[in-house]
Amino acid sequence: MAERGESSEAVMLKKTEEEKLRKGKMIVGDESKAGYEEEGKKVKLVTSDGVTMEVEISIVKEMEIIQTFIGATDTDDSFIFPISNVSSHILNQIIELVKGEYDQELAKKLSHDELKEILVAANYLNMKTLFHFIATAIANVIQNKSVEFVRDFFGIVNDFTEEEEAELRKTNAWAFEGVDED
């Protein structure tokens, strides 16, 4: 896994160096914190498209799946965690959202596909705050929208029979007034 990402890693590392430099000025002491919890420290993650990215520990801490892994194994700095369900594009988006302190304004700039992929990633990485944030963003998109819009949004195939659907629409008739146009 690690070998696959070597080439792009160089670029990432360059960025990281610059950030370290900026961070270095800000950090005053706090040496009591041992190991990977150290402020400004990076953890290497390799994404589904084979990119190795160094991600700040503060962000990785929100990824409970990796925390479990760190807890379970004796790791050092060189360890690279594979996150095979998340692309580098989506991981970058996630980093932006976490750094932006989960501002719903940022979510408005995301495409429907990005919203869905971030939801899947948040679920997989077990990032609770991100998951609730993105669930709210998706809820904002599907509010007051038609059933057809939501099927299309999630790529869901209707598994009701015609009779079942008609019956459900009848019982919930009050909920079908004044729906937005798709």
Next chain:
Amino acid sequence: MGTEMEFQGLPEGCIAVILSRTTPVDACRLSVVSKLFHSAADSDAVWECFLPSDYHSIISECSLPNYPSKKALYLALADHPVIFDEGKKSLQLEKKSGKKCYMIAARALSIVWGDTEQYWNWTTDPDSRFPEVAELIDVCWLDIRGVFSTLTLSPDTLYAAYFVFKMINPIGFKNRRVEVSVDFNGDDGSIKHVCLDGSSSGRRVAGLQRPSLRSDGWLEIEMGEFFNGGLEDKVQMSVKEVKAGNWKSGLFVEGIEVRPKLSLVSSTFQSAAESDAVWHKFLPSDFHTLLSQSPSSSFPSKKHLYIHLCHNPLLIDHGKKSFQLDKVYGKKCYMLSARTLFIVWGDTPRYWGWTSLPDARFSEVAELVSVCWLEIRGWINTGMLSPKTLYGAYLVFKPSPAGIFGFDYQSVEVSVGIAGGEASKRTVFLDAERGRRLRYQIVPRRAGIFNRARFLTSVETPPAQHNSNINNNNNSSNNNNSVDLQYPKERGDGWMEVELGDFFNDGEDDKEVEMGVCEIKSGDWKGGLFLQGIEIRPKTVPSIS
């Protein structure tokens, strides 16, 4: 890697989390998406979020039975009011949003003379949700008050209070002003005047709000509103007629209802309210109300909202009025659409038509086909306007393709006046061509243009005589400003406007301003214009040239 495959694999719990962040009406509708959505949308996890946070205490206070699911409990609370507090209050959830609505029964209100049999009687009514309603036998001093703690209401919600009543052979209410008020948080509160007798008609009180019929057979009238931020507070509401002091009877009081005003942009404000303290100050204090009336888009910040409101009129009152902010001072501007105006012959298609135009902000504009009797009136309450401000009223119109006729030598009388005061009157011309000719001394239009106006106007008064007429009416010299005021000007939106007059809103109490446009003296035929409405906006300088 197929995202959709992964997405389909999302557990029901994830879908439930998303649905719990929508609204009850969304969850019900989206249960039709698929079997997985159906199961998620009916789950207790979702409906627990839609129930009021204190639903456990509601269950015990209202002695509710056990419902098989949280959704069933929600629907039970939404479909019918539950009565509690020994028949003195009711609670219901607004079905689409799940927000709480309360009604305080007449028995829980304080009614002056309410315990004196010769004035008030306590009776039952088959239409009432409560065991008792109050029947007004006869009083001069009508004074009903209610107090409600906002802590039990849904937070971050704009609420309004409604007086719920009936009239059976009413005496003493016809065309009478009754004062209603909502006082929140010890603020001065809003006081407004309404007419409780919906049957009465007539232009004298045309601007007074009248009751509307509820689905439960009672009448209601809005008393005022308040934004419940979720802190503990008391809201005081009152219905009073103690000034005229005439005898009144035939009123049946069910109670006062406190329910959310449906807001399509409420979620915007929940987030905006956190950070935009500065821009908040620039917005009118009742901007929540104004926005709640309009299905507007959402704004990322109050600054955006402010700027948006400066440049884009917001349609309110079911699209019959528009609201806008003055760019410089943030003061409130309104336009009353032609539909809200009183237009003599307005419903007779021979004289006035109704149509829609792409450059109008309202869905309908009035088309003056042809009339002899031109009379247009509009009313606005000063309580809606920014205080301590000089306002001008402007008729917004433009010639129809048929061509304006009958107005070139015929002035119209325009007036603006605060009720109880004297109306200022002046004379204006609606034909812009005429104004241009007069100002720049251009000779009349080319003879080749067949002018219907001149064809139809039987008597043409020489222009010179009209000039003296203008001067008499305005008590002003023939300077450029007065001439400018008398002729229509082009607006930025492709329409024309002419000033009807101005008034100073001291902001002290709610008064009614009447604005009028009249030409009934000559009795000649005139027409050929579209009327969009009357705009009321602050005047920064006495005359804009």
